[in-house]
Amino acid sequence: MSGLMLLPVFLPILAGSGILVSSVTAKQKKAPDLTEEARNKLHLFSAAVLVVSAVLAIVLAWSGDLSLTLFYLMKDIPVFFHIDGIGRVFVTVISVVWTAICIYSFVYMKHEGGECRFFGLYLVVYGVLVALTFSGNLVTMYLFYELMTLTSMPLVLHNGSREAIMAALKYLFYSMCGAYLGLFGIFFLYRYCSSLTFTPGGTLDPVLASGHEGILLIAIFAMLLGFGVKAGMLPLHAWLPTAHPVAPSPASAALSGIIVKCGVLAIIRSVYYIVGPDFIRGTWVQTTWMVLALMTVFLGSMLAFREPVLKKRLAYSTVSQISYILFGLSALSQTAMTGALLHVVFHAFIKSTLFLVAGIVIFQTGRTKVEELRGLGKEMPKTLWCYTFASLALIGIPPASGFVSKWYLAQGALEAEIGIFSWLGPVVLLVSALLTAGYLFPVTMHGFFPGKSGAQNVWKKQEPPYRMLLPVAFLALMAVLLGVFPNPLIQYFGQIAASVL
């Protein structure tokens, strides 16, 4: 049974590599662009592989705590897969969102070109992400974390413009920098922990570690900063608003909705499953972490507020929202962690919806700036409704989903013994929520109520094809519904939080 875990990892990786190789060989034979027939085959193949792997991944994830030792990378360090609560949650969210985005991109990628490369890589990255969530020890996680960076990088430079290539390099080098900061921590944890296998509550050996607290705290802080790069935490967040907008919209959605969460996953794994929250409670590491997270929440919202380009605005919004999660994690309390996990799930659905809507607008009209979106509601009302629902959820208006997670985050901060952050945290979250409303609502407002602008505007309907709209509607619906029926999630996440704290 546990051997099956390899299937959702390697099936998409192999299938994706197959597509990539065949596209390279086809190019060498100077084959013409994709014919309609070949394109359909490619779509069918990618969809089949992805759906099979996603279903398998979810089924396996929910069929118990499986583990599998693949082989020994070094004498005492195996490549080890293990499914536990956190992994289960992440793999489910990733699989659902990834599949939805894939269906959307079948239509979208027609106008970007290079479809073989895109879908090949898209499948490979999915396999890597599943492996990342299944990872059972720190080194295995690091392995797939690096692979995730390397394989997702070409998605950013997809269109081949100079801007895109520079953005991809920025993404690559920031991520590498982060990975190496993380590795710095791993080196020290290897020395002072009894094992690198993820164990709720941590494996730090108090006997070994005594007398070396100073360097250990530095190492842990390096990990937070390093894995925080992917999560867009200050001070190494700058790649995110550069890289997410230049990627093709489905890739932006995947990056902003899913890949940034892997930074969060890495932080959860290292803090709650290796170091143990008690080791950093009350230290300068926790304080600095909270300060950085709150600053990111605020700055991200501010920058989003004054950003005129829609996709860039959404990218800044991601910066801000992921740090909600990080703040929840940094409070080291059960309620806050429940809130953080809820926000992981909700934000994945919300942000991918928003990016996909931005993509629809680009696909149909080529507009990128917010001010050009006046009257959008007359042209594509269904699309704008999806956007509006997702916005409501992100701002946190009940009963949409963001409200629930923010409620838990704020309550967790108030409960936790974290000094002035107990009230400062919720205040910053509130201010940021206002800003969120400020940067998301104008699109809806001006979209549905364009006002009278001199010449009589004639809005022509240009709703996107259903194959594009349905995945977006599904994601938007999830963003709302999960907020209406959050109880199973809250209970499950509460259990996870209780097991590690």
Add this chain to the structure above:
Amino acid sequence: MNAAIFAVVILLPILAGALIPLLPFRNRTWMMVYTEAVVLLTSGLVFLTLLNRPEEAFVLFRFTGNLSISFRLDGLGTVFAGLVSVLWPLASLYAFEYMKHEGHEKIFFMFYTITYGVTLGIALSEDIVTMYCFYEMLTLVTLPLIMHTLTREAVLASRTYLYYSLGGAAFAFIGMIFILSYGSTSNFVPGGVLSAAVLGDKRSWVPLIFLLCFWGFSVKAALFPFSSWLPQAGVAPTPVTALLHAVAVVKAGAFTTMRITYYSFGTEFLKGTWAQYVLMAVIVFTIVYGCSRALKETHLKRRLAWSTVSNLSYILFGVILMTPLGLVGALSHMIFHAVIKICSFFCAGAVIYKTGRNYVHELNGFGRRMPVVFGIFTISSLALMGVPGLCGFISKWNLVRAAVASENPLAYAGVAALLISALLTAIYMLSISVRAFFPGRNFDMSTIQDVEDPNWMMLLPLVLFVILMFYFGLHSGPVVGALESITAVL
């Protein structure tokens, strides 16, 4: 097996190599066959020797008293000799194809083959005198290889190399005399040959002498401030830069520092002294310095050479930790870096050979036309950066494990330096791959119509190196276990 085999494996390539210009080869192919046969025969004999492991030493001749040229095989020597003898035949194969466009092949292969013997001499030396002699010989026989093209640049480079190496050897000489005077023997003994009783009040001299000696020997390993000869020597034909300046010569420098640190002076006298701290600081600095220079460099081979400077200091860092674990890290990086760097140099050489392009900014779009070479180049870059799954990660892990275990604050700084260096490596290596594979939307592929992958003689070694990189990266247990047993005697 008789210990005379040591003399055979060392002298065979030296003598047979010296004959190359004299023999009347009918054509180029015969010379190639002869050279490859000599090299393969030597490697075969080396493997036999390593498997049979003759216990006793072999004295080639005595100068006087206890000064002699003598050979013996021990664990450390096994690693170096094994490494060299695996890589040499592959590099020769590559050189046959490559040297077509360089000319003067007889002279080239003469010195190339002689160098093999001399390098084996260093690996198999029983005592510090023998090692010193071969170390000096190595300088002299590799000099003509750097000078090969006889351009002004090449002559200047070889002159720098000569001065640096001879100067370094002079400092090393001081250390040798000290060992001869105060050591219980000139042989290499695990743990060192000095004893407090013999040293008496000279004990306070040990750190200073060690510092000079270490720095002297590590000139060949391009330790700061004597690193600039290595990138300059990049003017040599690629088989030389790849094999000698990424493996044989520079690793001989690192190897000699291991010998004097662990087998002559002994860590007992050195650990915690100022000499250790000064050298460690210099080494940590070189790690970052080499990478930053690589980042600035736009000439492809020189960039790789600066990267070698940095990576050699990884090895020296392991050596200077002065723990058995440190030596395991150093040895594993010696092996793995050899495989990685020779591979990336061969890729660079393939580009130069096929297209004559030398600079990084000329490589736009090459990945589309030479997918195999640039694919392999990318894999070697990832290995060099230390991506898990490839061998570079294993050696980095071992080095850092030793550094963290030493609980020395300067070693912690070394860990940070290794990671900074890894980041810089990512920048200077992957930017080449990205440029090669993604030249941008407006790039005109017709400007590089002439670019294509080279033939099998050049590709075969590359493919083998990639297999080795993955093998060591995914299944490092046996190799690292063997290294641990070698260092267990310390």
